[in-house]
Each structure stands twice: as C-alpha cells, then as structure tokens.
Amino acid sequence: MSDIILEMKSITKEFPGVKALDNVSLKVKEGEIHALCGENGAGKSTLMKVLSGVYPHGTYSGEILFNGSSCAFKTIKDSEQLGIVIIHQELALVPYLSIAENIFLGNEQSRRGIINWHQTTMKTKELLAKVGLKENPDTKVGDIGVGKQQLVEIAKAFSKNVKLLILDEPTASLNERDSENLLQLMLEFKKQGISSIVISHKLNEIEKVADSITILRDGQSIETLSMKDSQVNEDRIIKGMVGRDLTHRYPDRSPNIHQTIFEVKKWNVYHPLHTHRKVIDEVDLHVRSGEIVGIAGLMGAGRTELAMSLFGRCYGKKITGQTFLRGEEVVLDGVDRAIGHGLAYVSEDRKDSGLILMEDIKTNITLASLKQICSRLVVNKNKEVQVAEEYRRKLNIKTPSVHQKAGLLSGGNQQKIVLSKWILSNPDLLILDEPTRGIDVGAKYEIYTIIDELARQGKGILMISSELPELLGMCDRIYCMNEGRITGEVTREEASQEVLMRYMTKRKESDHHAKSAGITAKAR
Amino acid sequence: MQSQLELPQKQDNHQELSVGQVIRKNMRxxxxxxxxxxxxLLFQLLTDGLxxxxxxxxxxxxxxxxxxxxxxxxxxxxxxxxxxxxxxxxxxxxxxxxxxxxxxxxxxxxxxxxxxxxxxxxxxxxxxxxxxxxxxxxxxxxxxxxxxxxxxxxxxxxxxxxxxxxxxxxxxxAGFIPDWLGGGSLHVTTMVIGFVLALLYVFNEWKARKNQISYGFDLQPVGLFIAKLAVIFIVLNLFAYVLATYEGIPNIxxxxxxxxxxxxxxxxxxxxxxxxxxxxxxxxxxxxxxxxxxxxxxxxxxxxxxxxxxxxxxxxxxxxxxxxxxxxxxxxxxxxxxxxxxxxxxxxxGTVAGAIIGGLVMGIMNNGMSLLGVGxxxxxxxxxxxxxxxxxxxxxxxxxxx
The missing domain is CATH 1.10.3470 (ABC transporter involved in vitamin B12 uptake, BtuC)
Structure with a gap:
C-alpha cells in the first residue's frame, strides 16, 4: 500500500448536459512514470484538473488519496502544498518577466513584501542546474525557445518541492531534440524518486519512458497496462483507446458521388507570425459532389489552419498552391471571394468566431448572405424574418422566436444557427470544423442528418473532426494529417480507428523511427 | 427528418402579440x-415652466x-x-x-x-x-x-x-426657415411641415404593418398600435406648434x-x-x-x-x-x-436614436441647471x-x- 503515491477512486465529474468523467479510477505508484492515454475529449485533462484542484472538492464525486490520506483540494494552491504540480500544455509563463521572476511568481522570496533579489537569483540558479537549463536567471522568458520555457516551468514546479509532477502534452510544441531532452529529464527525475503523470498523444514517447499506462475512453477508465508486459505496444494502446461500439449513432449513408467539385494542389502555408514555420506542407486533396470527406488528425496537426487558409486565406502567410472549383482554377483571395465562389466554413469555435452572441438568431443566419434579402443595399427585414423562420423549421432550431439572442441558446441549437447561416449562402463546398464539438448526443444525430442531407443534395462536404468514430460513421473518404502534411488517405471500407490513428501519428519519412517501421507508409 | 429540407409553406395566419410581450421586447x-x-418634467417643475x-x-x-x-x-x-x-x-x-x-x-x-x-x-x-x-x-x-x-x-x-x-x-x-405662407405671430410654414411629417410617419407605420400582415408575422395589438401613432402624431404637431409660436424651425x-x-x-x-x-x-x-x-x-x-x-x-x-x-x-x-x-x-x-436621446438628456440637464442658476x-x-x-x-x- 505504501508504494502507491496517488489513488483516485471512482471520480465522476459532470458538466451541464455532459458527463465528462464517469467513475474513473487511477493508481500511481511511487517513483514511476505513469502515462494517461486517450482520444481528444476522453477526459484526461478534466481528470488532471480534478486532481490539481482547478475543479474544487465538491464539484465532483469520488475520492482522492495522496500518500494514503484523503484530500479535498479547494484551489490549486492546496494541491501544490502537497507537492502535486501540473504543467499545462499552454505554458503559464509571463513572457515579459525574467526566468527568476517567473519561477517565483506568486511565491516571491520576500520579507514583509520586499523581495530579496539575491536569494531569488541564487535559488533560481540551483533550480536551473537541476533541470539542466543553462540560462541567466535574468533573461526574459519571451527571449528563450519553447523547449527552454518548458524547462522553466519544470524548474518552477521544483521550487514548490514537487512530489508528483503532471505534464500535459509536454512535447506537443517541441522539436525532436527538445523532446528527447525532456524525456531524458523525466527519467532522471524518476531516479530521484519523483513520480510523474504524463499525458501524451505521442505513443512512441510513452513507450520509451512510461512504466504503466492508464487508458481513458469517453470519460471512463478502461484499463491500466504495465509496460513491463511484453504484450503491450503501440497497437495494443491504440486498441484500448478506440475500441467502442459504433452502431446506430449515424444516419445511413447511401452516397451518390459525382464529379470533383473542389481540388487543392501543392498547398503550402506559413505561420502568420513565425513566418519561417511551415504550417501546411504540400497538401493535395479533392472533394467530389455528394461526398463527405473527413480530415483526421491530432491537435496541432494543421487541420483548422488548412481549412482557414483555403477559406479566403484568412489564416497564414506566404500561401502557395492552386485551388480548383469544378475543374477551373480560382484564386480565393478574401473571404467574400471564397463565399462568392461557393465555399462555406463552419468554424471550430462557434462562440469565438462563428456567432455574434449578442445579436438575434435572424441577424446571425443572414450575415453571410445579406445580398439575398436586400434590394439596393437596403435590408428587407420582413424577408429576413421569413428566411430565418424557414431555417428554424428546417433545421429544427429550438427557440421561442428568431428574435431571440443567439447567446441564450444551447450548443446544439447554436450550431444549427451557424449551419443555417452557411446553408443559406448556398455553397458547393462546406468545410465543417468540429461540427459537433460540445454538443449533446441527441443534437449530434440531428447535425449528422443535416450533413448527410446536404451531401445528398450534391454538395461537397469537408469535415474536420477529432472524434474518430464520427469520421468513420459519416465520411466516404478520410484524409489523415500530421505536422501539416497529408499522411494518408483511406476509403470508408478500409478505414478503422487503428488505421487512422496510425496515419495520424505518422512522422515525416526522413525521421521515421525504427519503432514505427511496422507501419506501411503508403495508403492502402 | 426526411422532410426537413422541404420548401416553406406559406403561413397565412398571423397573430397579435400581447401588450406585455411588446413592452418586454422594447424595454430598452x-x-x-x-x-x-x-x-x-423634473426641470419643467423646478424652473416653473421655463x-x-x-x-x-x-x-x-x-x-x-x-x-x-x-x-x-x-x-x-x-x-x-x-x-x-x-x-x-x-x-x-x-x-x-x-x-x-x-x-x-x-x-x-x-x-x-x-x-x-x-x-x-x-x-x-x-x-x-x-x-x-x-x-x-x-x-x-x-x-x-x-x-x-x-x-x-x-x-x-x-x-x-x-x-x-x-x-x-x-x-x-442662428437662422430659421422663412415663412413662405406668411402671416402674423404664428409661423404657418412650420405648422404645415409638422403636420405633413406627422402624416408621413403615420402612413409609413401603416404601410409597414400591412407589409407584416402580408408576410404573416405576429403583430402588435391594434389598440397599442393606434395609441402609439396617435401619441406621436400629437407630439409632432405640438412640437411644431411650440416652435411656430417663436420663430419657426431653426435651420440647424x-x-x-x-x-x-x-x-x-x-x-x-x-x-x-x-x-x-x-x-x-x-x-x-x-x-x-x-x-x-x-x-x-x-x-x-x-x-x-x-x-x-x-x-x-x-x-x-x-x-x-x-x-x-x-x-x-x-x-x-x-x-x-x-x-x-x-x-x-x-x-x-447602440443606436442613433439612443445617442440623440442621450445627447438631449445631457442638453436638458445643462440648460435646466443653468436656468436654475446652478454653477x-x-x-x-x-x-x-x-x-x-x-x-x-x-x-x-x-x-x-x-
């Protein structure tokens, strides 16, 4: 018993309408590296937020035992006091402050409010030595690379006398060499007796460092595997992550596919700020009339960036490549042009960039198609109401009136407003970015039916999703992306979660590891 | 769901909203x-009608x-x-x-x-x-x-x-529109303009309502509609009358x-x-x-x-x-x-009308307080x-x- 440092017993956490965690259990042994695996949305981050006190005691049910005693964290401070420190995927550092100031932020080395800079610098030096970072404590954090920033975060964790270190996707934004360093460092900590939990999509890395793995799926803990077991390899982990029942969650597709509507050739996009970084790399793809084409990929694979760069180049710099509509080359320079040529893009985050929450439903629906309800630039408000009513009925938007503010509706109904808006613009190609994110199961089915119906009408659908079952259930063809490139193309018949997952984690040919050599490089 | 994307049927039965609904909708x-x-009214009282x-x-x-x-x-x-x-x-x-x-x-x-x-x-x-x-x-x-x-x-x-x-x-x-229709202490042109504008307003509202009926939308209750028109009609004419008793409509x-x-x-x-x-x-x-x-x-x-x-x-x-x-x-x-x-x-x-009302609130307070002799x-x-x-x-x- 004494060698279990952390035990989480039957943790259940509900959000309005969604059960994010359902009876999850997790046991971490003292001094081990414990990996937490699962698809996007499986509940990994939620579980870690419960553990670190972001979701305070009382907002979830279940029990947390740390070193054998029960814990009830009210804030992050409480968990840090016991030595549980979480390092989030998005680093929480202030770029304008120095390394030393960041490390002791909120924990300043001071007496009666006056900071002891000498002590701060000395302690920072010690901590930096521990994590192997050779930088001056006075250097601004914004001036060092992401890899080094990660080390500063870890040094900050050490300043809090860490016993259990939690790393959420620590290598997601690191390059090969920095990742390798970080993994070595984790093994080093293990030798010093520090336990860690690591969340990662990069299964090869997990295989390298982890002692045991707990797999989450749909908010439930599926199994805990020991890496000492010779049976456990990447394929085994993937199987655990994806194995679920797929029946009757999607409308029956009987695709009626015609000629190619939209085609992209050799599409390259660079990051808008770091203009030397290639975000999209030589992408070729096409969508046919009546076809639902999926794009699978893990976070950061470049899916949204691809979609937005295609939609009137509203993302990225130095864009090169060709786009074709019905065989004719077009330049989609500007969102209005893209819309004019029959493209529509339903954005990933409807609250952030899809809807005007303070405006009413009708205004939102007609925003991209004002021309249709205008005569000589004057909006015909009666016609607008009529159009909005029509879509309310067609898409079954549950609202007392189209004069209601969009912000007051549920996620599913908001998504239907966004879909209405883009269906009204009468596009040939609809790009749907995570069309069912944050929507409950019943509404999801309705959204799927709408998508299916649109394809039936002969529109081309390009659907980005992090939920593999959704892609498998809906798509006629699926492209897989990783690191800005298309790494595979599979048809409905060939597709399975295992196949997709393999392509989604496939690295560039040149730095292919021996580990993943078993994966066939070409699309089958 | 199959029938979901069918053409809209023409709705020909409109209904009236209740007075409460209308007020709630336009509360702001x-x-x-x-x-x-x-x-x-406050300053009217405080300044003895000035x-x-x-x-x-x-x-x-x-x-x-x-x-x-x-x-x-x-x-x-x-x-x-x-x-x-x-x-x-x-x-x-x-x-x-x-x-x-x-x-x-x-x-x-x-x-x-x-x-x-x-x-x-x-x-x-x-x-x-x-x-x-x-x-x-x-x-x-x-x-x-x-x-x-x-x-x-x-x-x-x-x-x-x-x-x-x-x-x-x-x-x-500083100028005022001339009184083409000439005559005495009352600025007749101002009165006529006020009356015509009030008529135009009523006509416009009536047309908009007819339009809404043709679209089959929910309507304001007839009583409220007429009351609103009547009030605005009277206020516009009253306003024109007040201006007419001085110099008429200012150019500005x-x-x-x-x-x-x-x-x-x-x-x-x-x-x-x-x-x-x-x-x-x-x-x-x-x-x-x-x-x-x-x-x-x-x-x-x-x-x-x-x-x-x-x-x-x-x-x-x-x-x-x-x-x-x-x-x-x-x-x-x-x-x-x-x-x-x-x-x-x-x-x-925000609205243009709102900004004008806000400006008038400020203006009336300035004016009223000055009349009261507030520094x-x-x-x-x-x-x-x-x-x-x-x-x-x-x-x-x-x-x-x-």
Missing part, C-alpha cells in the same frame, strides 16, 4: 424615452445641435468597438480653417463649407488608417489626434479668435433632422449598417462571414471626421467666430451621450453622476436578463 428603448421625459417655453426649446436645439451631430458619428464608432477622443479638436481645427478661408481670404461660403467637410474626411481617413489597417488602438490614435489637431488649431489661429463670419454662414446655426434643426433620419436608416436598414454592428459584435465572425472588417472600420472613421467637421462649422457659425478654445470637451459630451443612450463600451450595441462646477459633477448611474443601471439590467 422605453426606459430611455421614459428617462428623458422624467428629466424634462424649460418648455417656445424660446427655451428653440435655444435647447441651437445649443446642442453640434454635440448631437458628433454623437451620431460617435455612436457608429462605439458600435464598431472603438472610440474617438479627437472630435473636439478636429471640430476646432476645421472651424479655424473655415474662418481663415471665409473671413481672411473671402472664399465663398458654400465652397468653404465643402472644403471644410472634405478636410474632415481626410482627417478621418488619417485616423481610420492607423486604427483599421495598422491596428493601433483607437484610444491611442485619437488621443494623438486630439493633441495634434488642438495644436494645429492654435498654430492656424496664432492663438487669436477671428470674427465675424458673413450672414450667410451664421444663418446655418433641418440639418439635424436629415442626419438623424439618414443615419437611422443606414444603421437599421442597410447592409452597411449590418456590417458595422457585426464587427462590433464579433469581429472574427464578421470577417469569416465575408465582411471587409478593415474597410468598414476605416469608413466609420472617415464618417466621424466629416461629422466632426460639420460640428465645427455649426459651432463656429453659432459663436460667429473661430476660436482656439472651440470644441473643448466636445468629445466627452458626445461619448457620454452615446453611453447614456445605451451604447455598449464593448461594441456591437458650472456643480453642473459638471452632476452630469458625471448621471452618466455613471445610467450605465450602471444598464449593466444591472443586462446581468439580470442573462
């Missing part, structure tokens, strides 16, 4: 109008027109989520330039006015460029503009006032009326208006809907520049002088008018409290609704 507008009426005397009502219009003109432009800027602190200085600068042209160089009045308005547009374009395309916060750009154009005003006038303007120019702010009221109608129409009924609200409501969503956000923002500032210029001309005409002190604190009065009139500091919300010092303080109270009430209401 009604509170503003009620506030205005309460303040009016406030609503024909002479004083005419004065109210003449005193506040330049601020109302600014408030119209400002509300558009605020709806897009920006602010313009430079309008007072721009007004002063354009006023100065007009004075130099007309008084010192004998440029024909009409030509000078056109050049002044174009100068305002150029200044607006200058500021709009930095805000929309370079993405410098409007607060900073227009703060710089406030200093730049105040400085230029003093340079242009060499620190002195110039006067007087020719009569034609003064008439813009004609300018103001045209602007209010024009900008209400643009913001409510046109795609340009939609784009402005959409940018303030959610710039990213607007951009992803094909709206040229930068271009629209740029033109909103150009528009503000033109209206600032107009305001400067009106003020110079009223004062009959171009002075370096002109336009001082105009920007704050205009901004306060917008916020009292229900505009949101975060953008996306300028206290007037400032009291207006500050009213602004804070109005916005606090607004936020409280919104939180309650959410």
């Amino acid at each position: 507008q009604y509170t503003m109008i009620i506030t205005l009426i309460v303040i009016m 406030l609503l005397k024909p002479l004083n009502i005419t004065n109210l219009i003449l005193q506040n027109a330049h601020i109302l003109v600014l408030a119209i432009g400002m509300v558009l800027v605020i709806i897009t989520g920006h602010i313009d602190l430079s309008v007072g200085s721009v007004a002063a600068f354009v006023g100065a330039v007009s004075g130099i042209m007309i008084i010192n160089h004998n440029v024909p009045t009409f030509l000078a006015i056109i050049i002044s308005l174009l100068l305002g547009a150029a200044i607006g374009a200058w500021q709009g460029f930095w805000v929309a395309y370079v993405k410098i916060p409007a607060f900073i750009v227009t703060l710089a503009g406030m200093l730049i154009f105040r400085g230029l005003t003093m340079v242009a006038l060499e620190g002195k006032s110039i006067a007087p303007y020719p009569d034609g120019f003064q008439a813009m702010s 009221l004609v300018i103001l009326g045209v602007l209010v109608l024009l900008y209400s129409f643009v913001t409510n009924q046109t795609t340009a208006g939609r784009h402005i609200y959409a940018i303030g409501g959610n710039e990213k969503a607007a951009q992803l809907s094909g709206i040229k956000t930068k271009k629209v923002t740029f033109w909103v500032f150009v528009n503000m520049g033109v209206l600032s210029a107009l305001s400067g001309l009106l003020f110079a005409a009223r004062l009959n002088a171009a002075t370096p002190k002109a336009g001082n604190l105009f920007e704050l009065d205009a901004i306060a008018a917008c916020f009292i009139g229900g505009a949101s500091a975060y953008g996306g919300i 300028i010092d206290w007037q400032q303080g009291i207006k500050g409290f009213v602004l804070l109270a109005a916005v606090a009430l607004d936020i409280y209401n919104k939180n309650k609704a959410a």
